[in-house]
Amino acid sequence: MLNLLKFLMLFFLIAPLGLRAQKIDQSKLLNDIEYLSSDELGGRKPLSEGSLKARKYIQERFRELGLKSQYPDFIQYFDFQNNREGKLYENAANIVGFVGGKETEKLIVIMAHYDHIGKNGEQIFNGADDNASGTGAVLALAEYFSKNRPNHSMLFVALDAEEMGHQGAKALVDDFPFPIEQTVLNINMDMISRNVDGEIYAVGTYHYPQLKPIIENVAEGRFPKLLFGHDVPGQKADWTNASDHSQFHKNRIPFIYFGVEDHEDYHKVTDTFERIQPEFYIGTVELILDIIIAFDRNLNKE
Template sequence: MIRHFKIILLILTLAFPALSEAQKINQEQLISDIKYLSSDELEGRKPMSEGHLKAQEFIKERFEKLGLSSQYDDFTQTFSFTNRRDGKTYDKAANIVGFVPGSDSDKIIVVMGHYDHIGKNGDDIFNGADDNASGTVAMLALAEYFAKNRPKHSMMFVALDAEEMGMHGARALVNDFPFEMEQVKLNINMDMVSRNDNNELYAVGTYHYPFLKPILEKASTGKSPKLMFGHDEPGSGRDDWTNASDHAQFHQKKVPFIYFGVEDHADYHTPRDTFENIQPEFFKGAVELILDCIIALDTDLLN
């Protein structure tokens, strides 16, 4: 009996590295995180609401647990802005910023997703599960991976505030960036990555930065979901996502970007964008795919 136990233990030990390689992301944590960030308790994460402040603390606690450093006290870059729609000034908006130093370069890859959403309207809660608890949670999963597997580039992980009110968090980040902007080699933005009926995830930006496309094509070959390109050609109107989310602020600074996202669905910006309506297997696969792409970019951009 002892001999059989030792044999089984040996088989499991030999198999473990292969299992770890196949699943680089903590998938249970991924689903647990998006469930919490899109819960009614967080009230749609409108800037300066009680639920929004809970989201901030959740992200900061995760960064601290992972052992990330930061260029900002308590991981927090505070800023103020005035919302043009309601004329209200938000004087304690906050980006949450973590950092992993690179092993081979002082160049930086900025990985980000906005954590705010549009809050409540009467009794309706706009939970924003796909938009953009999904991108925030994906960023946390990537931060965990690179905290344990040191990248070649330094990596900044950012949960951005006030995207829904006009990309104010991204604008504050680039206007008060803690390094020379020339050090930023690449911006990765994730905004809506948890559901798509066609099993497609878009990587937007290669029209403007075509040198990135072969790296992404190679990294995504044979993977699910299918990585698509497009939505970035000038003159295509609303079909052009070049300025559709926070990556636009980096693009304006001439920093190459890749925006990972899905096409709009019927629940976009409605109270139906809930945890129950995400597609867990798609979400898990999308985050694994994004990670594979970033690993390839981290390696190839230094060659």
């Protein structure tokens, strides 16, 4: 249950958003990001106790929603070598849910990484924006499409070990449960819960310009303000390979990466739930949902 403070945050900050028909459960979205970034989960470093708790939390939600999966109990296990630590990580886990499409077996993959960087002694790197925010969005989007069956089939994926070199995304692509060319679009969300200027970026349209008009049509006049960029090769702050979507781009699969500019709390112990912006976060997830709905209706189904 939301405490009084969060209730007031919802009532006063988010009331304008309520004038539109709500497609997502706003209080559940805030509860998800709060739990996933809580001290109890200890920063969600792969294979830590907190990571296992996050894994179970996402599994249970997928199960409650009635999602299917091509992996036993929604879990795609994988091993990887972390050369920085000189350590082999065994049985890291992506959590993968599936909704079959009404009109086509072609896939839209919607994903975010749920890991973060863990602890340094007693200091906890909670990773609220990075990336409990994206994980919460995956849960909200999975809930919507579990109740509103899309035209395209959809994979909903919470990825492990992004902070160690996109390891979960590499494992997903290497052991993809369908022919990879069946995927028509990858949506990645990484840091989407705060920005002092009220801006969110949609990255990838430089490489896949056919996607831009659909996004522009949905985003016009919306809050937060949606910007394009950070995807031009050779320019400063090119995010084309900055997160898990890079593994789909390497396979020539169109992607859109939603994220904000780095802020003062990036990879610091101060990236906590108390510092997210609820109105911005909810508005962003609703905007991304409407963009995905538009893609589902308008992407080439041939």
